[in-house]
Amino acid sequence: MSKETDDVEKKSVIIFGRDVSTIPCFRNSFLYGIESGFVGGLTYFLFTSNTRVATHVGFTSFVIVTMSYWFHCRWQWSKEKFTHGQLQAVMKKHAMYEGTDYDLTHKGEVRDVKNEP
Amino acid sequence: MTTWSCMNLQDSASPIMEQLIFFHDHTMMIITMILAMVLYFMASTIINELVDRYMLEGQTMELMWTIVPAVILLFITTPSLRLLYLMDEIHNPIMTIKTIGHQWYWSYEYSDFVNVEFDSYMTPYEGDNKSMFRLLETDNHVTLPMHSFIRIIVTAADVLHSWTIPSLGIKADATPGRLNQSSFMINRPGLLYGQCSEICGANHSFMPIVIESVSTENFIEWIKKLSE
Numbered sequence: 001m002s003k004e005t006d007d008v009e010k011k012s013v014i015i016f017g018r019d020v021s022t023i024p025c026f027r028n029s030f031l032y033g034i035e036s037g038f039v040g041g042l043t044y045f046l047f048t049s050n051t052r053v054a055t056h057v058g059f060t061s062f063v064i065v066t067m068s069y070w071f072h073c074r075w076q077w078s079k080e081k082f083t084h085g086q087l088q089a090v091m092k093k094h095a096m097y098e099g100t101d102y103d104l105t106h107k108g109e110v111r112d113v114k115n116e117p
Numbered sequence: 118m119t120t121w122s123c124m125n126l127q128d129s130a131s132p133i134m135e136q137l138i139f140f141h142d143h144t145m146m147i148i149t150m151i152l153a154m155v156l157y158f159m160a161s162t163i164i165n166e167l168v169d170r171y172m173l174e175g176q177t178m179e180l181m182w183t184i185v186p187a188v189i190l191l192f193i194t195t196p197s198l199r200l201l202y203l204m205d206e207i208h209n210p211i212m213t214i215k216t217i218g219h220q221w222y223w224s225y226e227y228s229d230f231v232n233v234e235f236d237s238y239m240t241p242y243e244g245d246n247k248s249m250f251r252l253l254e255t256d257n258h259v260t261l262p263m264h265s266f267i268r269i270i271v272t273a274a275d276v277l278h279s280w281t282i283p284s285l286g287i288k289a290d291a292t293p294g295r296l297n298q299s300s301f302m303i304n305r306p307g308l309l310y311g312q313c314s315e316i317c318g319a320n321h322s323f324m325p326i327v328i329e330s331v332s333t334e335n336f337i338e339w340i341k342k343l344s345e
Binding site: 016017018023056059066070071074078 | 124139150157192
């Protein structure tokens with residue numbers, strides 16, 4: 001799954017006052033959806049020359065790919081966000097407890113390593 | 118606060134509101150795709166020249182249009198219920214404030230401290246003062262510490278009111294004779310605006326709420342001054 005931290009600079013796209021480029025997974029969902037709809041419809045048309053059904057195939061693949069990518073990406077993103085939140089909380093606690101008795105890393109502590117149990 | 122032509126949710130000032138915005142984005146994507154599908158079906162039906170005069174039923178089609186919406190609803194329900202129960206969690210609030218709605222102002226009591234009570238009236242708009250927000254400013258702000266879990270108990274003294282702060286995702290009805298509890302945590306400093314959200318008479322639109330989120334040290338200084 002492609003990461004949401006792309007190197008490509010996202011242009012702001014304002015829809016009803018909301019910059020949708022800042023919504024995680026939005027840009028990639030629609031990109032992949034539109035691409036797959038176009039490719040799917042065109043491929044079907046090239047093989048069958050049936051424009052009506054090719055349009056149906058194109059639209060159906062657009063909907064399915066967009067929704068599938070969206071659900072999968074949002075699920076992964078929410079798990080990642082939760083992990084980031086846990087990490088941030090741990091880092092905050094570590095910064096708070098550094099140098100105290102609660103510091104689990106014992107950073108800056110002078111220890112007698114030879115006589116330690 | 119909301120500015121002109123803002124049809125969306127305000128930027129979040131609490132983790133719960135952040136989650137609400139994520140849920141809104143998720144559901145809006147599903148709704149948008151459903152809308153696209155329905156419009157496509159309608160367009161296909163309009164341009165369709167084929168007619169089946171003897172069609173009475175379509176078992177497969179009926180099965181699909183029952184199961185697919187149920188599955189879609191599952192994808193909406195799961196995060197919705199998760200968020201609903203998340204909003205009801207209480208994480209050891211460090212303080213409790215009481216809000217009482219009156220016609221037409223709010224009064225606040227910080228019962229955890231001594232002698233900290235005040236009323237909050239709307240500041241009348243001065244036409245030539247460009248630095249104030251019309252119908253949103255108050256004479257006394259509700260000063261609260263950020264990054265601290267706070268419980269709020271809302272009630273009313275006369276008629277129904279509703280204490281609302283959109284950027285915190287809070288809307289609690291103020292009912293006479295009833296105490297409604299809500300809780301929140303503000304994760305950034307600043308001014309958070311809200312307005313009464315239950316019709317309560319002539320000046321219902323003129324009883325706003327302003328929360329001033331400050332650091333814990335500044336909050337302690339403010340409480341000390343008020344308690345004197």
